[in-house]
Amino acid sequence: MSDNPRKFKGGVHPEDSKALSASKPVQTAPLLGKYTVIVHQNIGAPPEIVVKKGDLVKKGQLLAKASGFVSVPLHAPTSGTVTAIEKSPGPACVSVPSIEITADGKDEWGSPFEPIADWRNTDPAVLKQRVVDAGIVGMGGAGFPSHVKLSPTKPVDTLILNGAECEPYLTADHRLMLEQTEDVLLGAAILARILGLKTAVIGVEANKPDAISKLNAFASKYSVTVQKLRVNYPQGAEKQLIYALTGREVPIGGLPMDVGCVVQNVASAVAVVEAVVKGIPSIERITTVTGEPLVNPGNWRFRIGTPISKALELAGGVKYQPAKLLLGGPMMGFAQNSLDVTVMKNTSGILLIPVEQVSQYTSEPCIRCGRCVEACPMDILPATISQAVENERFDWAEQLNVAACIECGSCSYVCPSHRPLNQHFKRAKAEILAARRKQQKK
Amino acid sequence: MPDATKLVISNSPHIRGGETISKIMVQVFIALMPAALAAVWFFGLAALEVMVLCTVGCMAVEVLWNKAAGRSSDSWKDGSAALTGLLLAMNLSAGAPWWICILGSLLAIGLGKQLFGGLGYNPFNPALVARVALLIGFPQLMTTWVKPAPGQWLAYDALTGATPLAATGKELASIQDLFIGNVGGCLGETSALALLIGGAFLLVRRLIKWHVPASFIGTVALITGLAHHFNPELTPPALYHVLAGGLMIGAFFMATDMVTSPMTANGALIFGCGCGIITSVIRIWGGYPEGVSFSILFMNALTPLIDRYTIGKPFGYIRIKKEAAQ
Numbered sequence: 001m002s003d004n005p006r007k008f009k010g011g012v013h014p015e016d017s018k019a020l021s022a023s024k025p026v027q028t029a030p031l032l033g034k035y036t037v038i039v040h041q042n043i044g045a046p047p048e049i050v051v052k053k054g055d056l057v058k059k060g061q062l063l064a065k066a067s068g069f070v071s072v073p074l075h076a077p078t079s080g081t082v083t084a085i086e087k088s089p090g091p092a093c094v095s096v097p098s099i100e101i102t103a104d105g106k107d108e109w110g111s112p113f114e115p116i117a118d119w120r121n122t123d124p125a126v127l128k129q130r131v132v133d134a135g136i137v138g139m140g141g142a143g144f145p146s147h148v149k150l151s152p153t154k155p156v157d158t159l160i161l162n163g164a165e166c167e168p169y170l171t172a173d174h175r176l177m178l179e180q181t182e183d184v185l186l187g188a189a190i191l192a193r194i195l196g197l198k199t200a201v202i203g204v205e206a207n208k209p210d211a212i213s214k215l216n217a218f219a220s221k222y223s224v225t226v227q228k229l230r231v232n233y234p235q236g237a238e239k240q241l242i243y244a245l246t247g248r249e250v251p252i253g254g255l256p257m258d259v260g261c262v263v264q265n266v267a268s269a270v271a272v273v274e275a276v277v278k279g280i281p282s283i284e285r286i287t288t289v290t291g292e293p294l295v296n297p298g299n300w301r302f303r304i305g306t307p308i309s310k311a312l313e314l315a316g317g318v319k320y321q322p323a324k325l326l327l328g329g330p331m332m333g334f335a336q337n338s339l340d341v342t343v344m345k346n347t348s349g350i351l352l353i354p355v356e357q358v359s360q361y362t363s364e365p366c367i368r369c370g371r372c373v374e375a376c377p378m379d380i381l382p383a384t385i386s387q388a389v390e391n392e393r394f395d396w397a398e399q400l401n402v403a404a405c406i407e408c409g410s411c412s413y414v415c416p417s418h419r420p421l422n423q424h425f426k427r428a429k430a431e432i433l434a435a436r437r438k439q440q441k442k
Numbered sequence: 443m444p445d446a447t448k449l450v451i452s453n454s455p456h457i458r459g460g461e462t463i464s465k466i467m468v469q470v471f472i473a474l475m476p477a478a479l480a481a482v483w484f485f486g487l488a489a490l491e492v493m494v495l496c497t498v499g500c501m502a503v504e505v506l507w508n509k510a511a512g513r514s515s516d517s518w519k520d521g522s523a524a525l526t527g528l529l530l531a532m533n534l535s536a537g538a539p540w541w542i543c544i545l546g547s548l549l550a551i552g553l554g555k556q557l558f559g560g561l562g563y564n565p566f567n568p569a570l571v572a573r574v575a576l577l578i579g580f581p582q583l584m585t586t587w588v589k590p591a592p593g594q595w596l597a598y599d600a601l602t603g604a605t606p607l608a609a610t611g612k613e614l615a616s617i618q619d620l621f622i623g624n625v626g627g628c629l630g631e632t633s634a635l636a637l638l639i640g641g642a643f644l645l646v647r648r649l650i651k652w653h654v655p656a657s658f659i660g661t662v663a664l665i666t667g668l669a670h671h672f673n674p675e676l677t678p679p680a681l682y683h684v685l686a687g688g689l690m691i692g693a694f695f696m697a698t699d700m701v702t703s704p705m706t707a708n709g710a711l712i713f714g715c716g717c718g719i720i721t722s723v724i725r726i727w728g729g730y731p732e733g734v735s736f737s738i739l740f741m742n743a744l745t746p747l748i749d750r751y752t753i754g755k756p757f758g759y760i761r762i763k764k765e766a767a768q
Contacts, residue, residue: 009757014457093451168457239758252758293444309443318444325449330457339446357457358450364520365562367463370651370705379756383705384749404756409455416461417562423453 005203005244010377011232012410014168014331016207021290022171024298026179029314031107035077035305036088037063039097041344042137043144044070049099055082058110060281063099072135072145075281076101077303079108089338091327098342101305113279124194127276131194134275135282135345140165140173140236140265141328143346146272149264150194152257159195160245160256161188161202163211163266164229164236167329170349172286173266175299177204177211180270185215185222187269190276192223195262201225202266203245205235233331234408238263240377252404267348282345289315291352293322302343309339311350322352330357331409361418372411372421378404382411382421389424394435397428405429463561466700467521469647473640474528474695480623480633484590485536489629492538493531499547500527507556522561526550529569532630532691533735534576536588542580546572566742567699570735577735587626614678620685630695631688641694650698653710654717658693659684661718662725669726677726689721692734702742709745709752716741 040046047064051057057076064074080103090096113130116122128150136146140162161184165173177184188200202219204212206228215226229235229244239250241263248259256263264272267285274280283304290297295316302311308325312318326333327347343350372382380401388396402425411421481489504523508515518524530550534542553575554568555561577584615625623633630637644650667680683689688696697703697717704713717737724733741748 012459014459243757249758252756254758312443321448322444323450324452324456325444325446326456331455333454333456335449335451335453335456337446337449337451339443352444353456358452361458364463365560367466367522367562367700368703368705369466369700371461373705377757379754381705381753384753400753401756401759404758407454413455413457414459414461416463416466418458418462420453422455426453 005227005229006247007230007232008240008243008377009379010375010410011234011240012375012413013231014233014413016231017169018171018174018207020169020292020297021288021299022174024175026175026286026299026301027314028301029303029306029310031078031103031105032303032306032310033103034083035101035103035303036307036340036342037074037077037099037101037305038088038090038342038344039064039074039099041074041143041304041346042072043142044068044148046097047071047074049085049097051082051085051099053082053085056080057082057101058108060112060283061110062112066132066135070145070148072137073133073281074099074135075112075283076110077283077305078103079106079110080104088342089340091334091336091341091344093335093337111279112281113275115279116276119190119193119276124196127190128194130275131272133281134271136268136271136275137282137345138265139267139271139285139346139348141332141346141348143344146264146268149256149262150191152195152262154257155260156195156257156262157197157260158246158262159188159192159197159200160241160261160263161200161224161266161269162236162238162241162263163202163204164241165208166205166231166233166236167331167333167349168233169290169351170288170329171290172288172299172348174208174211176267176270176286177208178214181214182218183270183273184266185218185224186277187266187273188224189222190272191262191264191269199223199225201227201245203227203229203241205229205231207231233410234377234406237377237406237408239406252401285343285345285347287311287343287347288349288351290349291322292354293318293320293352295319304343304345306343307339308336308341308343308350311343312339312352318352320354323355323358324353326351326353331413332407363419364417366417366419369416371414371416375410375414377408377410378406380404382425385428386419386421386424389428394428394431398432402428402432463520463522466649467525469649470644470695471521471525471528473643473649474532474630476636476639477532477630477633477691478528480636481532481536481629484592484623484632485588485629486591486594488588489536492534492536492543492629493528495540495543496531496534496547497524497527499544500524500530500551503547503551504556507552511556513560517560520561523551526555526568529630529695530572532695533569533573533628533688535584535586535628537586538583542576542583546576549575562701564701565745566739567696567702570696570739574735574739587628589626590624590632592624614682615686617681617685620682625686628688630691634685634690637690637694641690644694644698650694651707651710653707654698654703654714655693657711657714658697658717658721659689661715662689662722665719665722666726669722683722683725687725687732688734692717692721692738696734697738697741702745704745704748704752706749706752706754708754709748712748712752713741713745716744
């Protein structure tokens with residue numbers, strides 16, 4: 001693979017603001033008295049709760065089992081008692097079913113899995129089953145069940161580890177690659193074995209040179225190639241990453257396997273290592289807690305179910321009132337209205353945005369400057385689609401391939417008229433889907 | 443701890459690039475400064491007067507029209523009206539009387555822009571709408587140019603006849619004069635040098651795409667060059683055509699108007715070539731010596747159509763078709 005990967009079309013260059021937390025080593029958050037585990041943490045079907053109020057659970061014990069192929073199980077973050085199964089604040093500003101666990105302070109393992117030390121000689125099917133059982137999802141933000149990607153129905157020849165971390169502010173993957181370099185590579189090797197491949201490639205944006213050189217130092221031991229990527233948001237978007245590394249275009253509405261690729265986030269790869277080699281299910285993750293309003297931004301290893309308020313407390317609290325609280329990065333993250341939402345498997349960042357950066361805009365008329373067209377990595381016409389949506393012409397939006405939109409927000413980022421382009425596309429997609437469902441019913 | 447009740451909920455992205463309409467307008471304004479200064483140098487303070495009248499006039503019409511229409515009247519702050527005013531001035535002679543400037547402002551902002559709904563909704567370049575309307579209404583006034591008097595602030599002398607483009611045979615201005623701007627014409631079209639500096643600024647700041655000026659000027663050079671090659675009597679050489687008249691300001695500042703030109707790169711190329719063809723045809727065979735304004739307005743009308751037929755295929759589209767074919 002060349003030193004200079006392909007440049008995908010478009011993209012933007014927001015201020016990366018990673019310096020706030022990039023040099024802060026990962027700290028392990030102390031054990032809390034109470035965890036609230038949100039039940040539906042993955043794309044696909046929510047898992048089925050298997051515990052009831054009053055149950056005693058051990059750390060790692062199953063709380064909810066997968067309810068289908070595209071679903072993942074959920075495990076207890078610590079030992080204690082199930083004190084409530086009820087609705088609590090969720091990541092989309094509505095309350096969602098959660099399991100509250102009051103810790104007994106012993107943090108005793110229920111160790112559901114046997115470690116598989118000799119994974120090199122273990123049947124790939126057994127390894128894959130372990131990924132299924134451990135409840136691993138795409139930890140970069142998507143929350144897509146990892147095992148689904150490991151069960152391609154088409155021939156696959158390339159395994160890509162996503163270490164781009166192109167979202168501004170986030171440094172969790174950066175720290176992970178730096179501090180658990182060999183785990184990342186080992187994860188790649190295990191994933192490759194599951195897929196029947198010999199090698200893997202890991203893509204890292206060029207703004208993390210220390211991580212790249214450290215990965216390079218160990219890469220050959222695990223038959224992994226490290227590829228430096230251009231700094232260009234959304235470099236870590238699956239389709240753009242695949243194009244940059246292989247030159248292949250994932251068809252609209254298609255999956256990476258349609259072009260022979262499987263992409264896994266680096267944190268998910270480490271979760272696979274934990275599950276296979278140590279027998280530990282997915283109950284914790286590294287999250288960047290950052291933003292200018294925080295006293296002490298940094299990276300922490302949180303158990304799933306840790307309330308955001310606790311995370312902010314660890315970061316020293318705030319110097320001043322932020323305008324927004326986000327889960328994820330500033331380009332694609334979700335705004336929150338409660339500090340009681342808890343860390344989930346896909347919570348890559350907890351971000352406070354100061355008011356200067358989100359000063360509220362009034363949307364002005366489109367002046368057809370074409371900046372959105374230039375910025376769009378999917379090569380669609382954001383301004384034109386947005387007009388179609390304003391005129392409630394969703395059929396027109398569909399013709400203009402709104403379905404190809406990956407909602408990266410690059411168009412809204414560059415728009416001088418501050419038009420709500422991304423919102424328009426989300427609405428168009430929802431309306432098109434609703435219309436299609438209605439048609440099917442008829 | 444932050445106060446959760448004060449947190450703003452809105453859709454991603456949560457940060458913005460900081461570009462605004464007024465920043466764009468101000469930069470285009472700056473890009474016009476070399477040409478504006480050149481106009482004052484060659485035509486004296488009378489040029490400045492026309493520019494001030496048109497700029498203030500357009501801003502005033504913007505405010506008053508919005509008031510009369512019951513719309514928010516602060517849209518003049520975005521700078522687009524002022525820019526239209528300066529562009530209008532660039533299309534007038536230094537000898538234009540005050541009422542032409544005011545009438546032009548009314549035509550540009552009123553007829554060209556507000557009648558269609560304001561910024562972003564106008565199909566035609568407002569400054570050109572005004573220029574062409576004035577040209578049709580007052581042909582004599584609009585084609586009487588001031589003779590350049592470099593560096594003489596107060597002297598002006600509204601005598602010379604038509605633009606260098608109307609000249610034939612021996613009267614042809616020298617290429618050097620055309621390049622520097624030492625010829626009769628509107629304020630903004632005479633100095634190719636000043637316009638090129640401004641155009642380079644626009645390109646470097648990525649305020650315009652290269653596609654429009656390159657294809658526009660290229661097409662004019664090609665057609666007039668061929669015409670001159672086969673019949674030197676018919677028309678002056680290509681370089682003369684490129685430097686004379688409104689081509690430079692048209693290609694860099696008028697045809698590139700964002701609102702009224704196509705959004706895609708391919709669309710911009712088609713748009714520029716269309717402008718070039720129409721300009722050349724009018725200049726060589728048409729009844730007017732100059733065709734830049736007409737060509738741009740005509741292509742403005744075609745912009746929605748060009749936009750419709752130049753929609754590209756999105757990322758990941760080709761493969762679907764290939765697979766379907768298999």
